Amino acid sequence: MRYAMAVDTKKCVGCSDCVVACQTENNVPIGYCRDWVVEITDGTYPQLEIELRSERCNQCDNSPCVRCCPTGASHYSDGGIVLVTANKCIGCGACIQSCPYDARYSHPDGHVDKCTFCIHRIKKGLEPACVSACPTKCMYFGDLDNPKSPVSEILKVRKYKTLIPEAGTDPQLYFLI
Amino acid sequence: MANRRDFIKISGLGLGGLAISASGLGVYSNLSTSPPQGEGMKLDSTRTPTICEICFWKCAGWVYKNEEGKIWKVVGNDEDQHSNGRFCPRGTGGPGMYYDEDRLTTPKIRTEERGKQVFKDVSWDEAFDYIADKMKAIADEHGPECLALLTHGSGGKYFGNLLKAFGSNNIAAPSYAQCRGPREVAYHTTFGEGVGSPERTDIRDTRCLVLIGSHLGENMHNGQVQEMSDAIDKGAAIITVDPRYSIAASKSKYWLPIKPATDLALLLSWIHVIIEEGWYDKEYVEKYTYGFEQLKAHVKLMTPEWAYGITTLKPELIRESAREMANAAPSVIIHPGRHVTWYGDDTQRSRAMAILNALLGSWGRRGGFYNPETTSVPSWPHPPYPEPTKTWRDAFPGKYNLAYETIASGICDATIPDVNKGCNFKGWIVNGTNLVKTIPDTAKTLEAIQHLELLVVIDTMPMAITGWADVVLPECTYLERYDTIRSSPHRKPSIALRMPAAEPMYNTKPAYWMAKELAKKLDLEEYFSWNSIEEMLDWQFKQVGSSLEEMQRIGVKTFERSYDDLYFAPDEEHEFFTNTGKIELYSTALAAEGFDPLPKYTAHEEPSTGFYRLSYGRAPMHTFGRTANNALLKDLMEENSAWINPKVAGEWGIENGQYIWLENQDGVRSSFPIKARVTERVRWDTVYMVHGFGHTNKNLSRAYGKGASDSELITKVLVDPIMGGTGMRGNFVTFKFESKKEEVES
Numbered sequence: 001m002r003y004a005m006a007v008d009t010k011k012c013v014g015c016s017d018c019v020v021a022c023q024t025e026n027n028v029p030i031g032y033c034r035d036w037v038v039e040i041t042d043g044t045y046p047q048l049e050i051e052l053r054s055e056r057c058n059q060c061d062n063s064p065c066v067r068c069c070p071t072g073a074s075h076y077s078d079g080g081i082v083l084v085t086a087n088k089c090i091g092c093g094a095c096i097q098s099c100p101y102d103a104r105y106s107h108p109d110g111h112v113d114k115c116t117f118c119i120h121r122i123k124k125g126l127e128p129a130c131v132s133a134c135p136t137k138c139m140y141f142g143d144l145d146n147p148k149s150p151v152s153e154i155l156k157v158r159k160y161k162t163l164i165p166e167a168g169t170d171p172q173l174y175f176l177i
Numbered sequence: 178m179a180n181r182r183d184f185i186k187i188s189g190l191g192l193g194g195l196a197i198s199a200s201g202l203g204v205y206s207n208l209s210t211s212p213p214q215g216e217g218m219k220l221d222s223t224r225t226p227t228i229c230e231i232c233f234w235k236c237a238g239w240v241y242k243n244e245e246g247k248i249w250k251v252v253g254n255d256e257d258q259h260s261n262g263r264f265c266p267r268g269t270g271g272p273g274m275y276y277d278e279d280r281l282t283t284p285k286i287r288t289e290e291r292g293k294q295v296f297k298d299v300s301w302d303e304a305f306d307y308i309a310d311k312m313k314a315i316a317d318e319h320g321p322e323c324l325a326l327l328t329h330g331s332g333g334k335y336f337g338n339l340l341k342a343f344g345s346n347n348i349a350a351p352s353y354a355q356c357r358g359p360r361e362v363a364y365h366t367t368f369g370e371g372v373g374s375p376e377r378t379d380i381r382d383t384r385c386l387v388l389i390g391s392h393l394g395e396n397m398h399n400g401q402v403q404e405m406s407d408a409i410d411k412g413a414a415i416i417t418v419d420p421r422y423s424i425a426a427s428k429s430k431y432w433l434p435i436k437p438a439t440d441l442a443l444l445l446s447w448i449h450v451i452i453e454e455g456w457y458d459k460e461y462v463e464k465y466t467y468g469f470e471q472l473k474a475h476v477k478l479m480t481p482e483w484a485y486g487i488t489t490l491k492p493e494l495i496r497e498s499a500r501e502m503a504n505a506a507p508s509v510i511i512h513p514g515r516h517v518t519w520y521g522d523d524t525q526r527s528r529a530m531a532i533l534n535a536l537l538g539s540w541g542r543r544g545g546f547y548n549p550e551t552t553s554v555p556s557w558p559h560p561p562y563p564e565p566t567k568t569w570r571d572a573f574p575g576k577y578n579l580a581y582e583t584i585a586s587g588i589c590d591a592t593i594p595d596v597n598k599g600c601n602f603k604g605w606i607v608n609g610t611n612l613v614k615t616i617p618d619t620a621k622t623l624e625a626i627q628h629l630e631l632l633v634v635i636d637t638m639p640m641a642i643t644g645w646a647d648v649v650l651p652e653c654t655y656l657e658r659y660d661t662i663r664s665s666p667h668r669k670p671s672i673a674l675r676m677p678a679a680e681p682m683y684n685t686k687p688a689y690w691m692a693k694e695l696a697k698k699l700d701l702e703e704y705f706s707w708n709s710i711e712e713m714l715d716w717q718f719k720q721v722g723s724s725l726e727e728m729q730r731i732g733v734k735t736f737e738r739s740y741d742d743l744y745f746a747p748d749e750e751h752e753f754f755t756n757t758g759k760i761e762l763y764s765t766a767l768a769a770e771g772f773d774p775l776p777k778y779t780a781h782e783e784p785s786t787g788f789y790r791l792s793y794g795r796a797p798m799h800t801f802g803r804t805a806n807n808a809l810l811k812d813l814m815e816e817n818s819a820w821i822n823p824k825v826a827g828e829w830g831i832e833n834g835q836y837i838w839l840e841n842q843d844g845v846r847s848s849f850p851i852k853a854r855v856t857e858r859v860r861w862d863t864v865y866m867v868h869g870f871g872h873t874n875k876n877l878s879r880a881y882g883k884g885a886s887d888s889e890l891i892t893k894v895l896v897d898p899i900m901g902g903t904g905m906r907g908n909f910v911t912f913k914f915e916s917k918k919e920e921v922e923s
Contacts, residue, residue, distance in 0.1 A: 045422070
């Protein structure tokens with residue numbers, strides 16, 4: 001089993017519903033977020049292009065954050081999802097420094113927090129909150145080991161990229177381009 | 178004239194309010210201790226149906242509570258055609274409105290203490306007595322028609338009933354003359370029917386979507402944005418006409434970076450190309466339309482080369498995009514837009530768009546415009562309403578005859594005493610609309626307010642308009658109340674229920690309760706003869722084959738269509754509700770009123786040196802100014818910015834991120850500075866900003882002073898002579914590097 005997500009940059013309108021849906025679902029404190037939207041504009045008027053990306057933890061197969069965690073709070077869970085056990089985390093922030101995607105933040109309660117792919121929902125057969133809320137249906141989630149999962153199906157037919165592949169982290173967040 | 182009304186700040190919360198708000202914020206503060214990762218939180222099986230009130234799209238959804246029984250999250254209802262189970266960011270952020278500690282908490286009356294006007298907390302009974310006495314006095318002296326209701330919210334329905342029972346039918350929504358009115362008049366005069374809301378655009382099945390200044394995706398009209406995404410999936414071509422590289426433009430096959438205020442020239446040249454090249458739907462035009470020959474002659478010389486000189490769009494781009502539409506026809510939508518009050522000739526521009534749709538045969542066709550159906554829900558029986566002897570129309574004799582809804586700005590104008598006006602307003606009930614920002618020309622609105630004998634404001638938040646009120650009635654949020662049944666036009670008829678997910682916080686009440694209690698004081702209770710809202714809703718639901726109990730369980734009920742098809746049948750004869758019974762390319766209704774029966778291009782005023790056209794729009798995470806104080810949504814966007822082309826910024830030495838002030842052609846400077854966004858995404862002759870920021874009321878603790886208000890810079894209003902719409906895009910701004918005043922009064 002290998003959970004992954006693909007985000008269609010051609011459909012995303014950058015509305016940030018994914019951010020609010022995550023915030024309410026996971027009680028992420030005001031002022032913090034586990035996912036966010038990036039807008040990149042290229043060119044000069046009127047020859048322009050925009051890429052919109054809903055970003056979050058890349059749930060890397062080779063995660064620097066897990067490697068550098070001194071207490072084992074950061075760990076791999078079911079399907080390769082990287083999680084933080086809050087009561088084992090000492091808040092040293094080494095993982096935050098190590099993440100090339102800046103996907104982690106220090107929770108005001110003193111531990112590090114990040115996207116979990118909504119593992120509590122997946123276990124109940126639901127999609128992550130961001131995926132289920134997105135008005136443009138631009139996010140695809142599922143098990144890469146299952147060729148019939150939405151994420152497997154879409155990666156078969158669309159061109160995609162990952163972010164900062166040169167970091168060697170083997171990210172599992174794909175962007176359809 | 179001495180001010181009858183000073184602006185009063187609604188004072189900070191009392192202790193009780195603070196105590197409640199502290200615990201109320203629990204979902205986001207107490208519970209900010211996230212559940213240990215991986216263990217997950219308990220999902221509550223109880224959910225309550227709701228209809229979102231954060232914008233006018235009115236998506237149906239479910240409110241979930243956490244294990245403490247507090248409102249946790251709001252998600253879409255899968256059965257709902259408005260949302261298809263997916264809420265937009267504003268709807269998802271709904272709990273932020275409920276937990277907002279700046280909410281209005283208790284009724285207030287304007288009073289005088291030591292020569293200073295202040296608000297006094299009063300009981301509901303005192304508030305209603307005060308309002309009833311004033312309403313009766315106005316009716317006795319001037320007639321009940323001199324009371325008007327200005328509303329933009331579900332609760333307005335009940336105050337509307339009250340006003341009609343009282344003897345006035347002057348009920349206006351700024352969403353007409355300040356927004357979609359010109360489009361409705363244009364489609365009525367062309368097709369005999371309006372576009373309606375949600376729009377009857379069959380976007381999900383279209384092959385070509387044409388957006389004229391409409392920025393779908395940034396204006397988060399949920400169902401339409403979803404369908405645009407479906408259309409992208411299916412390979413539809415999008416054509417966007419916008420001086421700004423909008424998100425929709427970035428998803429378009431053709432982006433036409435038009436010179437602002439010249440859209441009508443482009444539309445006429447498209448019509449020219451489609452007729453001259455023979456790309457129009459000949460069978461459809463012959464069978465259904467009236468006035469083709471006049472139209473053909475009218476656009477004879479309006480070539481793309483002619484339009485090039487006006488719009489700056491290359492002739493081949495105009496031809497190619499016209500061909501794209503024609504190839505897709507009839508699965509093509511020239512989108513009517515929604516906020517279309519731009520330059521004062523907006524009905525005519527909307528008419529040109531309607532004509533294009535007619536030429537391409539998209540009205541009544543799959544992938545074009547479908548025929549919506551609505552469930553007709555009967556009203557609770559009540560005695561007939563008295564017949565008013567005068568209406569707002571008497572204030573404008575011979576004008577705006579084609580406007581079939583009340584003009585909010587007209588009510589405002591007719592409040593400033595004028596012996597020549599057959600109807601003058603003395604009292605306003607304002608429900609859920611921040612009029613001082615919604616109606617352009619704030620100074621005039623404030624002048625009108627000074628002439629009022631009664632101003633009642635019903636809102637959930639201390640918006641600026643509350644500071645001018647005689648009585649402020651705090652409404653509970655949509656998450657805490659029942660409301661009118663939603664039965665809106667769509668592909669299938671449906672009904673939806675909003676019910677309380679929690680008890681009203683503070684001393685707030687739902688509108689239906691306020692209207693009924695006020696009716697008692699006015700001896701009009703027979704118009705509100707239901708014992709409880711549940712009784713009325715249950716009776717209404719039973720009339721259409723459901724019940725309150727069923728709706729509480731399912732939230733939304735969709736019915737099969739009862740008449741005709743979504744689209745015209747191939748050989749269908751169709752009678753349109755126009756004078757000729759045809760789709761009127763040449764409008765007999767406009768001709769009869771003395772207006773151009775075929776749309777003409779007129780040049781609009783241009784900015785002088787050093788000035789730029791002020792354009793404004795929406796952001797997907799905010800609805801007007803209504804959401805600026807919502808903690809969840811403010812987190813996504815807390816202020817607006819002034820979009821400036823890098824060439825222009827370079828000339829002025831403006832850096833990206835620098836705070837500047839905008840000043841308009843009349844010397845009005847923004848109250849607050851605005852952050853410059855130096856971006857290639859906007860034309861050099863235009864400055865763009867998102868509407869709804871720059872709040873001047875300090876009691877909106879998160880929104881106060883954040884960004885600038887476009888409304889205050891819109892002092893020049895271009896009135897549409899056909900229907901009274903208030904065109905707001907004829908204003909120009911320049912850049913200033915300091916504030917005009919030391920401190921902004923709030």
